[in-house]
Each structure stands twice: as structure tokens, then as C-alpha cells.
Amino acid sequence: VNRDKKLHPRDELPSCVIALDLGSRGSGYAYWIREESEFVRIGNVDGVSSCPASHKAPSWVMFDDLYLDGDEDGESADSIRPGFGFQALDKYLTDDAHGQLSWRWREHFHEAKSFPYTLDSKASDDDLIFMMKSAIRHYARQAMEQISQRRRGAPQGSTVTLIAIPSTFDQRARQLVREAALESGFLKESDSIALIEDSIASGLYALHTLKSKINKESNAKEMSYLSVDCGASYLHFSGYQATEGKLRQLLLPRSDPLIDSPESLFEAELSTVFTPNYIFNYQNKYKAGWLKLMTEFEHAKNRYDPLSRQNYYVFVPSSFVDHFRRFTSMEVEDALESSDMVWSKTGAIGIPHWKMQRFLQPLLDYVNDKVVTSMKKHKFEHLVLTGGRAGAKFYVDAITATAKGFGATLHVPKEYNAAVLQGSTISVTNLAPRLVIRSRFSIGVGVMTPFSDEIHPEEKRVMRDGKSWCADVWDSLIKADQELELNRVIIKRSYVGAQPGQSLLVLPLFKSPDEPKFVTESSVQKCCELKFTSGQRAWQEVELVLVCRPSELLIKAMDGGVMKSYVVVDFTD
Template sequence: MLKLEVVEGSNFIPFTFLQEINKETCLRSSNGSLIPALNIFTFALEFFKTHALQELSDLSGTRMLNEDIRWVITVPAIWRAQAKQFMRQAAYKAGIASEDCPTQLLIALEPEAASVCCRKLRMHQMVPDPRSSPLPLMVPRRATSQPKNLDHALPDIKEDPNTKASESVSLSGFPQTKESDLTKGTRYMVVDCGGGTVDITVHEIQDNRGRLRELYKATGGPYGSVGVDIEFENLLCGIFGTDFIQHFQQKRPAGWDDLMIAFESRKRSACPDKPNSLNVSLPFSFIDLYKKSKGGQVESAVRKYGDPNIRWSSQGMLRLAPEAMRRLFLPTLNRIKQTIGDIMNNPDARGLSYLFLVGGFAESRILQSEIRKEFGHIVRVIIPQGVSLAILEGAVLFGWDPSVVNIRRSRLTYGIGVLNRFDPTKHPEEKKLSKNGVDWCTDVFECFVKINQEVSLGDTVLRSYTPARPGQRSTIINIFCSERPDVRFVTDDGVRRCGTLCLDLTDSQYQPMPNRREIQTRMFFGDTEIKVTALDVATGKFVRAGIDFLSK
């Protein structure tokens, strides 16, 4: 069994782990062995690839090959570039696509995939709001037609008059006819609540083809359902002592897994409208180890804790009243609501009509109730049936048409460090460098794109670079990033080196010329990943180029 523990870190959670991951990152297993994180992700993706190919082969009656598939891997939108590149490298090692055929693999952002799926919703595919009159979701027994309520969840969607109701796009199948026309200008928010993170994006329908424009950069954080698990663990530490809980986790890892699985079941079934207490079964190994370690009974520890909403039952259950369960959700819920509210107050995200709630954590009735209660008077809250599958089905649609989101917002400010002529009116004296009688300013930040700046698919940042000496076989340029839009120098607070632009200059056909060699690079920031191409101006040939976000 593996523990997600970074060797050089502490107090680790998966979100921060993937934000700072690199090629050398290792995980420590429960037996103390160090295993490269890249290998772990590779094994998992390889298993999924093999299973998917086998299932497709069985269903189609013919052997499906890896080359027959366009693969789509979904990641949180708030992941940084190195985490996305890490997933791509793990996929390559697992045999999903390759560096020679990178377009066979698409990295899709989870809230974008959900957005693509949700904009096609019909009323019968929504979770009804218990505060309103119920929707006719069931088909009458004798009826052979479609469910009654086939109206689009978005009233701005117009049906093609040549499309039959039975041919309409639905969440359960593939589109067989012309895509429905969407009215330009509809704005909505997608809140993707998963196990580890919450991702929030804001989109506007840009044209009648349904193209989407991102209005505000992807936002969120580690506010997923694991936060509820952490609060439950803190509760157990308060009742039985932190030292015992840690001892139990180390000595009885299987028992700890059983305990958390039991809590997961109760967490999913918790409902704000039901007064019944929820029973969490404590495994025998927990009760037995507590008795041996503490010399007392579990029941006594619960009674001593003194919370009337938490009791012990004679059947060996920890009984949590609805108020006790709600307290476990509260810190996570508050962070989610605060983040949503902050985005709604941003001028770029004004005029929203809908809020789509998706992801595995969105199955929680408590979360659904809190979001509707907090924001239902501002926007219409829409929750799809099978809410946890919205990202999966949207990813399939994204794989058919990756250009569906054609305007995004940059998550960070990106640029490089350059030398500029020294200007005493705007450059500090400590940055001054004199060379061959000319004064230069060092560490000047040359911006490629600013945080929250709109970037369209196909938009390029064009720069030209010249090797420092003839015959140079490669050029490496450091790339810096920041969460600030007003960066002046690469040494400013909050600026860090995030990657390197690598240009391979080993073209054997290149002959030295009187003029210095010029390499023209084009960088693309409008896709889900940052990409680069390079051209040797002298030869007219493309130069092998790439951006490495994983090397230290």
C-alpha cells in the first residue's frame, strides 16, 4: 500500500504535491521503499489503457489497437503547467500516444469538459430542486416516447426544426444530427467539486456554433470532499487522542481503510432534510487496539468527549446527529462558497444566468442544498443527473472537437529575462551592467502573456533568438511566471523560474553564414497546454523545440 508522502516535504496533500511535482519526485510506500511518482502514475494509466482497449475490442468484435484511439485525460483546470506535463509524460510511458505523435493525446480541463456536457442538458436530466415543484422525470408505463420534460435546461437553446426529438443530443448517447444552435451571449459558471480539488470556470456562449469563451481564469483550490474526511479524522483525534489515531493508522492500515470506507458511505448518504442520526461502524481492530493501548473502553471516550450530537451505540457504532455531520462539512463548504462569491463579484464575471454543479462531491445533498441556498436567488443552480459523469461525457465531446473552447484566460503571467539598454529614469542602479562601453539593465522581465489575459486558440507569441556563438548545438532559455500582472524584473517578489525553452540546433545541413543565425519561435498559450514551435530563418526548416516544466 502506498502513502502519498513526498520525501522532502511534510503535511502533504495531493493538490500541493502535483502543483510542485518534478521528474525526481518520489513517494514513500508504507514499507519505507521510495518509488518514483512518475512510475506510479504510469502503472495506473497503463492499467486503464489496457482495460479500455479490451472493453472496446469486446464490444466491437474486433481487436482495437492503441493507434485507433484518440485519448483524452482530464485534469483540474487549476493545475500548473508542470502537473499537466507530468501527466503527459506518464501517459507516454504507459504507451498512450508518444512524443512523435503528441496529438493522439489531449489534455482536457475538467470544468471545461463539464461545461461542454452541461450546455446540452435537458430538463429531465436535471436533479430537481426540492424547494420547487417536482419535474415530471418518469416516463408513463404505457408510453413509448421520450420522457415528458425535454425542454433544454438553458432556455436560450434553439432546436433545429429538422431535428426530431428522438434524435436530439443527450447525455446518454452520441450526437447523430446537427448540433443545436445556441444564442450568443449566455453566461454561466461551472463548479466542479471533486475529491481533492474544486475547479471553477466562467464561460460565455460566443456564437451560434456553441463556441465558448472563458470570462475569468480558472480558479479553485483543495476544497474537495477530502476536506470532510480530514475533519472526521480531527474529530476522532479529539475523541480518542491524536497519538492513538496515528498509532492505529500505522499498526492497522487495513482497519483504518475500513473505517474511512464506512464514513464515506455515511458522508454520501447525509441529507440536510433528514433528522436521522448516521451510524459509522468502528472496526473491531480499532476497538481492540484502543482497549489494549489506553486500557479503557471506546464508549467511555465518546461519553467523556461530551458532545450531545455524538454518541456511542451498543452495536459498536459511532452515532453522528445531523448537526454533527454538518459541522464536518462546514469548513469545506465555507471555502467553496467564499470562492464562488469572490468570482461572482469580479467585474469580468458579471451577468451570470446559471451555475452548473458537477463532480463526484456534487452528489452530496448537503453541498447541493448549501449552494442552492446561498446562490439560488442570484443564478439558476443546475445539477445534472449522474453528476459525477458530466466530466467523462464532456471529455468525449471535447475529444471530437478540441476547439469548442476557443478563448481562454491565462492562469499566470509568463515571460523571460532579457537585457535592455539602461535607462536611469526607470531602471534601478543595482541592475546596471556595463559592457563594451554600453550600459545595460539586467534581469528585465519580457512578458509573453499576463495573468487573466484573454488568449485565443491559434494566437501566437513570436520571438526571435540568436545563438551566443557559431556552431552552438542547443539553446536553453529560462521561463519565469508570476501571479502578478505588473512584473518588471525576474527578481521581483513572487516571480519564479517555472521551466525552460529548449531549442535543438543540431542541423547538420546548416552552414555558417556571415550573419548570425536567427531562430524564430512561436508560443501558443490559448490551448490547455503551453506549446512551442521554432523555425530556423536561414534554412527555412523547423527546429526541434519544447518547453520543459519538470526539470528542477
């Protein structure tokens, strides 16, 4: 090691940023370009979204059998391209469609109950990657087309693509997402992929929405807030304190799966009334009908008013009625007679107000408990509520009362359902706050150093060209609990080969919850390794540059200021 610089300059701004939020219920994209650096653009999606006040399309995908069997990159016919959103549903309903309608990628990583738009059994990793890379390609192409229109030409320079993921995703899940993005085919060598946890993205957007309001209300130098983003299948929450121009985490960002969601409880009620066998059979045989039924339930639950005593009607597809008659030799109306729900002559299931409340209350209690627990840990001044659930008055009123009980003010941004998209895009641009993240572990490189009889154990002695070296020494890059600032260069360090003329330099990277002396200690885990090859030089030298990203550490191998390779270390336990 011949040079060590601990600097905190800002990493170079990319030419453009594309953010993708491929959610359980809705998917969309946003983008930022350097020429319009003060604006985040939300992408335009095709079709009418079922997500309230959103810029997303439903997360449904239709793959044709021809597409699955062939090389999608070599085909251009629209008939064999995958369809997304309502386009996917339209393709599925055509007479000549031979394929599958599904969407499963987030729920693939946990074994919770089924969700509204989860229709297939747990997919294999290959199927999952195939589905993700198709979706990434679809939305990235739309983003690049809109960027080209604004710039009147193709983007010049590097592009950073951010993909939002739940905080619960482990190393395997994150690597599958990266693999799908790399296989999507739209990235250039100069481009990079970054993952950002939903909870961090929504937390950054929360600050962005609070800035103008806080500046008008007071000149306080410090401000704390709790960010709660409730989506279709996950609850994302995080807490921050803004002080002296920096944003520090008060609560570790989390993503918890929603178990007793209104949709899963409604599905369980349908199974009780119409039998589990029929519901399972209908879901698999009439996927389009099931999607329609759950969409109608979504509209009904969003109309819920605790002061009203009316029934809430869910219109039932004709395929549900006809298939139930063939499957059981009964009518839907007869099956409902033994339940608390009623049948309408207009072809709808009437849900009493008290039962609709039972569908909604468990999720509300769950979110409320999280808010109360967080408020007891820290006295937050503000609570920012985002996500698709923030469009329901029932939830907003209840969370408002809880926040007031702790002296906090509730904020629901106008674009509450685009919080993850907005925050993801902001995170690597000039709009990003000076977010300080505490490293969950130490990162080090395994090196050889001159052997010292006073400090090195004899078993680590290695002889090379008549010289004594100590092998497996831990050379620390960052330490556990060290403060890392978002988009800042944390450290620059140069390494040289142990011998002159060594053309291949291998740098193994390790992580540990402690600060070990050697990489062979039990607490040390190998992350990856950087291999660096160069021309005929007397000494091979490589400079490592560490940059903090929202949910990962970017380690670049540089030669004369040019990046030759890079690796990513996730901020996961």
C-alpha cells in the same frame, strides 16, 4: 529574425487522447480517438467504487517491498506489481504482503489537515515520483488496451496524455508530475504530455453539458456560467462567458484546499473521544481498518437529510475495537459514554443528526461563500455543480437556493463525478470550445540584433567579425494580457544563427510581467532554453511554433515542418 507570422490555425488533432485524474479520493481515466471524434469514453476500472455515481476506483496504492527494491519494468509477476483501488487493499490484507499501503500526491504540495485517504507522512520527491509514475503507467495501460480493442490494433499517430492537477500547483509540483509521466515508460517520441488544471477541465465540461439545454431554451447569443467542482480535498471554480462562438474567462480558474472537510472534522472528533495517540497509532498500524472506517463515514454522511432527526451510524471495523481494548484497557462503548455519540450493539457509532450537520456545515458555508462572492462579481445565468460532493442532497439543495437568490439556474450533470475527466479529454479534441485565455505574462527570446547608436546602450555592444551587435535584446513572442485561443497556433517565428556555418543554435526563453527591452532587466525570469543542432548548412535556421494548451504554452522547434524539440511554459505566476 527573418520571418514572423501571426496565425491562428488549429493545431493538428492527435490520433488519440488519454486523460488521467489521479485524485485524493478516486482515480480514473478517459480517452478519445480520432475515428470516433464525437465521443469521449470513460474508462472501466476494476472493483466497486466508493465514489458515488463515478467511474473511478479509490486512490489507494499498495507497493510490495520486492517491487520497491527491484526494477519494476523488468518484472512481470503480478505478485510484485503495485495494486490500486480495492486490489491494493486485498493485497495489503494477504498474509504474505510485505509493503506499504498509501496514496499521497496531491496533498504533498500543501500543509493542510489530513484527509480521509492520506495515511502517510509527507513523502520525499523521489517517493512521490515513484508513486505517480506507477499510477500513470497503470491507468494509461488500461486506456491503451481499450483503445486497441476499439481500433483492432495499436494506435497510429501521436497520442496526447493529459494529467489533471489543481490550479495551486506551482512550477516545482508541475515539473514533478511531468517527470513522473516521462518515467512511466509508455510514451513514444511522437507523444506529448499536457497538464490541465482541474478548474479549467470542469469548466469546459460544464459548457459541454449546458449546450443542449441552452439551445432548447433560447436563442441567446451570449451566456455566462459559474463552474464549481467540489472534490475530496480541493474546491475548483471558474467563470466564463460564451459569446460569438468564443468562450472567455470571467473569473481566473482557482483551486483552494479544503480545510474543514467533513472527514477531517470527524477524524478530529474521534481523536477527542479516543485520544489523539490512539487514532494516530491505529491509522499507521491498521491502515486497511482506517480506510474501511472512513468509507463507512462517507456512506453515512451521504445519507444525511436535514429534515430527519435520526442517528447516522458508522460501522466500526473489529480491529478498531480490539486494538482500542489492548491500547487503553477500555472498551469503545465506555469511551463513547462521555461524548455526544452513542454505541450500537451491532458494532456501529451513532452520530446524532445535529452533530452530522456540524460535520457538514463548515464545508457548505465555505462553498456557499465562494458562490456568493463570485455571483456578486458577475451576474452568472447558470451554475454547474460537479465533483464527488455534488452527490449529497444536503449540498445540492443549499447551493440551489443560493443560485436562485441571484437569478441563476443550478445544473448537476448526470456524470458529475467525471467532470474533470470529461473536460480534460475534450480540451485538446475537436469538441473543445474556442476558449480564450489571457496570458499572465510576456514571453520572449534573448537575441542579438545589429547595434544602433540611437536606441541601444553602449554597454550592450558586442563585436563579432567586425560587426557591432546589441546583446540581450528581448524579442517578444507574446505579451502580458494577450488573448490566446485554446489549441491554436499563436505565432510562428524563424531564427537564424549569428554566423554562417553555426551548427548549434541556442534560444533562451524568458518571461516577465511587463514588456521589457532587455532580458537582463530585474523583472525578467529565465524559463528554459531550446538547443537546436543540424547538419552542415550555411545558415542554421529554426522555426518556433507557439500553441496554446489549457494550462500551458507549448513551444515547438521545427525544421522543415518536422518537430525537433519542444518545451512547455506553465501559466503560473
